[in-house]
Amino acid sequence: MIRAEALTKEFRKYERRPGLRGSLGTLFSRKYETHRAVDNISFTVEAGAKMAYLGANGAGKSTTIKMLAGITTPTSGRCLVNGIEPYLNRRANAQSIGVVFGQRTQLWWDLSVPDSFRILQRIYDIPEKVYRRNLRLFQEYLDIDALASTQVRKLSLGQRMRAEIAASLLHDPKVVFWDEPTIGLDVILKDAVRELINHFNRELGTTVLLTSHDIGDITSICDQVLVVDRGKVIHQGTLQELISTAAxxxxxxxxxxxxxxxxxxxxxxxxxxxxxxxxxxxxxxxxxxxxxxxxxxxxxxxxxxxxxxxxxxxxxxxxxxxxxxxxxxxxx
Ligand SMILES: Nc1ncnc2c1ncn2[C@@H]1O[C@H](COP(=O)(O)OP(=O)(O)OP(=O)(O)O)[C@@H](O)[C@H]1O
Ligand SMILES: [Mg+2]
CATH class of the missing domain: 3.30.70.100 (Alpha-Beta Plaits)
Structure with a gap:
């Protein structure tokens, strides 16, 4: 379902020199240094798996997910999602994936949540029956109707995340990439979100790739784990195997x-x-x-x-x- 083959992403960063003199100096003679955020990563996620993508801050998780979602292009190597190279065919890829980036919104700031969802229904060509079934689920798990009359820009972080999560599942995607989806959610809603994604996985076989710094998300949702450190994969296996590595x-x-x-x-x-x-x-x-x-x-x-x-x-x-x-x- 998801395959990464020697996937690599480099960023060019300006070289930093210490102190004010150093900073002023770089204004006139800028030198670049190359930073490998994702370094030759290979892995496979089978259809229907729920994979946690773990790593410390800056390890390269979001950068990997951006490549899988087609938002950025790899420097070298490639990835396949449902047999498609996402960044080469963003439209086709978007149809089969759902994305949540806890750090930024996928919704329209000036619209209400129901208006945003109607637009998404048209973009994804979601049959009315599927649309209604999913809205019922979102109401049951996320109390989504309570957000109906507010513009996205006026939602609290937790309220916006509920809308983001619902939006990522609206079109019954085959794969979801959730990058810190429970940021800002209270404990009750965290539980609800975990149950909701497990429901989609059970009923529709939705494949999940999840990053989270909340261990509860990982243990409640995931059965597989991929661990990265400074851009490199250092562990891949089941959650149980990872736990058994405890010292x-x-x-x-x-x-x-x-x-x-x-x-x-x-x-x-x-x-x-x-x-x-x-x-x-x-x-x-x-x-x-x-x-x-x-x-x-x-x-x-x-x-x-x-x-x-x-x-x-x-x-x-x-x-x-x-x-x-x-x-x-x-x-x-
Ligand atoms: N657009 C960019 N330009 C330059 N450097 C970047 C860019 N995006 C990410 N990086 C760098 O790449 C590295 C990996 O960043 P990334 O956001 O993938 O980490 P992460 O594993 O998601 O971390 P976190 O847990 O904090 O979200 C970091 O050192 C970051 O500074
Ligand atoms: Mg990140």
């Missing part, structure tokens, strides 16, 4: 009436690489790095020393995995 695992247990401070000290003495913390009540949490300790070692150490009455081993959090990757630029 730490954790175990919590209830240890009856034992002295918690003594128990914590005993664990850290027996397992110097582990971090033990009293976690309220009679519970102790042990975090351990998997490149130094196996789960078996940790478990047998705990079972030997404590009268364990209850036990939890939560899955590593995606948030901490992402923090590790953004910090180091590496996945395991």
């Amino acid at each position: 730490y695992r954790s175990i919590s247990f209830e240890c009856g009436r034992q002295d918690l401070a003594a128990a914590v000290a005993a664990i850290e003495e027996a397992l110097p690489k582990a971090i033990a913390t009293a976690a309220g009540g009679h519970r102790i949490r042990v975090d351990y790095p998997i490149d130094h300790l196996t789960s078996k070692e940790v478990l047998s150490c705990l079972l030997e020393r404590f009268d364990i009455t209850d036990f939890y081993a939560p899955e590593p959090e995606l948030g901490s995995v992402v923090r590790e990757i953004y910090g180091t630029g590496k996945t395991a």
Whole structure:
């Protein structure tokens, strides 16, 4: 459905020199430096997949999406969306994609939301039945009718995002590119947006490529993950595979009436690489790095020393995995 082949985008930037003298100097003799925002990226997104596109600020996500949406042309390499090279055939591409850029609007500033939608219906040639079905869904999930009488320019950020999201789905696109779609939305609406896109994916097989700095969006919507760092892909696979790259695992247990401070000290003495913390009540949490300790070692150490009455081993959090990757630029 989506294929990127050695996709590359370079920007020419003016060389910056420090200080006022430097700035004045560049007014007269400007030098360019080339910045590779997207560096030789290749990946595939199968039809019906829900792919998260992750990376720290400036990693190249929006630039990639702009190429996939046909808004910018690659410096080299190419991409295909539904078999079309988007920037070569923007019209045909637009028919099968839906786009949300949290940072800028796709709507008409001076029109109301219903007027904008009627125009989109004509542009995309949306059959009345599909149009009405989708408006009913947007009302159900996004309370879109509440925005009816206001010009787009007067909507709050969250209100505008509801309209943007609806507009991106209005024509039953095969693929949606959502770049930070839940910016400005409250928790209830975030949930609604996540349910709405999952509904489209389930009912129509809509393929999703999503960027978001909200981990909740990723875990509620996506099953696949693509991670970029400084323009390069550093991980592609399932969400589960990414989570399993977490450097730490954790175990919590209830240890009856034992002295918690003594128990914590005993664990850290027996397992110097582990971090033990009293976690309220009679519970102790042990975090351990998997490149130094196996789960078996940790478990047998705990079972030997404590009268364990209850036990939890939560899955590593995606948030901490992402923090590790953004910090180091590496996945395991
Ligand atoms: N039009 C442009 N001209 C020059 N440089 C650009 C342009 N657009 C993006 N860049 C640069 O390309 C790099 C990648 O930008 P991009 O917007 O793709 O990042 P991003 O991954 O979307 O980040 P964020 O999470 O902050 O949205 C950045 O260093 C940015 O400064
Ligand atoms: Mg971006």
